[in-house]
Amino acid sequence: MLSYSEHDEGRGMNYWEVDPALRDEVQRVYTDDEYRWAEERLSRFGELVGERVADNSDTIDDSPPSLETYDRYGDIVNRVGYHPAQKENDRTAYENGAVADSFDAPDGRGEPMPLTHSLAHYYLICYCDIGLACSVSMTGGAALVLEQCDDEGRHDGVFGDLTARDLGELRQGAMFLTEEQGGSDVGANETIAEPTGEEGVYELTGEKWFCSNIDAGAALVLARRPDAPEGTDGLSLFVLKQDDELRESGDVYYRRLKDKLGTKSVPTGEVELRGARARLVGEPERGFRYMTEMLNYERLTNAVGSCGTMARALLESKVHAADREAFGKPIERYPLMKKDLVDMTVTHETATAVSFEAADALNAYVRDQDDEAYRAMRVLVPVAKYRTGEDAVEMASYAMEVLGGNGYVEEFVTERLLRDVQVTPIWEGTSNILALDVLRGMAKEGAHTDILDRIDGYLDEAEHEAVASVAETVAGARDELEEVMNDVATAGVDRAQLRAKDLADLIYDVYASALLVSEAERDARNGDGRKALVARRFVDRNLGDGRITDDTPLKRYEEIAKYGTVDVEEL
Template sequence: METGIEYGEFDEGRHVNYWELDRTLQRELRRVYDDDEFEWAEPRLAEFGELIGHTVADNADYVDDHGPELETYDKYGDVHNAVRYPAEQLENDELAYGAGIVADAFEAPPGRDEPMPISHFLGMLQLLCYADAGFGCPVAMTAGSALVLERFDDGDLEPYYRALTSRDYDDLIEGAMFLTEEQGGSDVGANETTARYDDEADCWRLTGEKWFCSNIDAEGTLALARTEDAPSGTDGLSMFLVPHGDPDEGVLTKGDRREFEGPPPGDALNDQLYRRLKDKLGTTAVPTGEVEFDETKAALVGEEEAGFRQMTEMLNLERLANAAASCGLMGRALLESKVQAATREAFGTTIDEFPLMREDLVDMTVDYEAATAYVHEVGRLFSARERARRSDATTEDEETYRLLRLLIPIAKLRTGRMAVDTASYAMEIQGGNGYVDDFVTNRLLRDAQVLPIWEGTENVLSLDVVRALEREEAHEPFTGTVERRLEAVTHPALADAAETVAAEYEDLTGALLALAGEDSEYAQLSAKRLAHYLFEVFTAALLLEEAQADLEDGDGRTAMVARRFVTNELETPDARGIADGDRFVLEAFEPIVHHAPVDPETVAEAVPADD
């Protein structure tokens, strides 16, 4: 059995191996991978965790101070849309893509006969975002673009798909999704960009403006536009691939761009204008700006007027990736906090000896465990659905689809908020240093603040949850899943927590039934509270199921995590718990925070309250 982690041995949360120090991520990926997949992946994840903890983490701090710069025009006044990146960002790009962060989940990696599950991409992305959540954005959009072309392209865009999934950096292109328009925002149906077919040039041409374009100079961007005579709203939108380079010259890859002396000349590029880069709070690594299409060449993806449905498939993966990024940022904030608490001395002892700090670190750890467990359980379901589709399954697993429609928006909604809260408190644990640019918690909080915004705000996602319940009746697979998990929990150490979750589950199902009888206005008013309630009950049942399995395998630590999550999220103690004598966090500090093993025989008595 593993021993605990001594965080006092480290100076800070860098120049370490993030995979080796993240036993939570190890547990979750071991759970969701097949045995042979994990055996293949584990040494590669360890190598990737070492890479991210050293080179990529150092580069990320430099990039935060010296981010990309846009030169819209060359010295002659011609448009050349040149984004200049620091060498450190280009090195990070080459290292991450070369490690297979996108490719492995789409094309069989060396040593395997088939691609890895999407879960592998999410796990690598979580590790990457220990160092830079901003860089996680273009990586996620590259995977999302590949998913769309794999699923909907009729073969005409095969060269772009191959470039999006390349392991060779010279053959690689990155993807992007230009969705937002100034007048529409989250109301995608209000998009005004138009598309017309140019018979002479044998291509589509887009005209319009896109307002919040992350990874602005991606070589393969997906955008929505309305063709002539198409209906209004989302039903009339079609999806197009807009290349950075002139599509008549073929796919402009990273290698092609490097061969030019300086930026590619204007005549090698597509007709569009990168107007400016946004001066953002954080996520400096990804250039975000405004783009004008003016008869810009584009290729139709799939069928006309199916764009919104196709974009939704990409958005599902993007939201799940956003949640994995949130987990990665939380993991780094937690690591920095544990190291600081174990090494910072005050009043003659390290600050992790003080009861209030112990409570904070326990609850930060429990939050991280909950978020990571939830995200990778949803990733497991997503991976299963994609594998079934790739195997040409004649019918889609309707239950999995309906469950994903509910769980994916909740994943992004909850973890984005948790990332902000965790990063904020990690800054506080550092004291004044945490507020200073020289220390990483400053950047973590700035980067975290966009995570509740990207891919849909909390309000937008909450309404999506209500739609999933109303249109897909997603409560049916949800309730079945929770009930099966609770039925599997039999260990005495989990009995009280399981009873609490069962009672809350009954209340939740009652709330769902009551809400079904209310009008639309009240349903919307309740949507956010409902989304968080669904997360808490689902995650509690999931953690209890994992705790049951770990107890059977000889370790009671996950039981402590599950019990604390239930206490924090689903119990309402009298007088806020002040008078109940509960010393759980003091007794459970070493197991939960330092990952020390717990004997299942003693876990039930390990954290008694004083009567």
């Protein structure tokens, strides 16, 4: 079991080593060969994040990036200033392969690692700083677009810059998508792309309203060419190479940085494009489709990042509960605190499982062109992003409560965790947008049948008597899910949309339960019943009748919350 009483707070430690849920899911979705190669490296990265990035992130939050639009002579410079700690965090992330390993074969391997490898790094970064993770995520997302959609763009050097292992050679990525008048309605974008006479090069004119990582060296921009149709069909994708010469020309103008609640380490601002030269990516009629490649990846990083922040909130709560005495004993020994920490552990463990399941589906679609994985991804990605964002906000908030008044004070990390993670239900699509995307995946791709098939496959694995009763409950919920899916599919548009979020919640609960059953079966065959307890607890809370009367948190607190083993015969 893990011991939390030996720590004063959740830093100065190896986050990989203190997170069995992450290790379990990474090992599950990697091949044996990939995991053997990656385990030591992820452990080293978890140590760097816990011992270096954690402290730097607090420093950067106190001294966030600042914008100098003009120099003292009144000339445009568009310069973003950073605290030296930001450069050290960037170096830690990029030079340890957080992006590069998934696109360029690292030392000791003949081919790149799967996309899930970058997501594991992203998860660990989010123990400390979602803002840093945002820039890493968009750099990987931009590289993914060019890898999949644009050979010419790769040969132009941008792909190599995005996947560089040396910080001095790296171009970070960004996505200039949102416009003030459009927001989630991307088809309303008004930015214009005028041809220059040079093949593939256009001049962009317009305004982008929310540009995170505003000064990134390679920004993907959506714009409309002359005579292109309205809506998303008329949008083309361009790569804007930002350097000092471009910024000082005034063709790109940083109007201001947003004063955000959190994620202060990544500068987010408003950009005016004043004839900025950019290169067309791929086929001009497929710009929005290309951007959805990045959007799916970003939604996954959002989900995985939410899990990383949950892990930190949970870690801080467990350390405090083990150390803080009230009325003569540590507060972790009181029944209500045991219940809360057990349920927080189950929530985090489940979210991590579903997020890496979705990540594995995305990787299979992108790298192997797996059609079934694509259809499953169309539902799993928005569902995972929706629920993990909601759960992360709730858990960060409760971690503040566990710490009491200290949790509300800036010297303790929990208040920043809450400020930072509050963006995760907003980034890359709000809960309403995600729920509607689930409906689109069902209507256009028939994705719900693949989700049901996967659920059936996991439930079919349940044979051990410690798991079978839970599987039976999940099977009943699976049938209910199919009925709801069919009802929504045959309802009118308004009725279907009215039920979209309830459907997304039910998909998450049933799919997660089946996945936990599968994992519990695997461990039970090896003699460990802990995961069966986790599955039971999740199913009772999310698929039961609301009357939870078992005393598992009293009997099994140590095993669940501190990741001990359970003799499966006892169950």
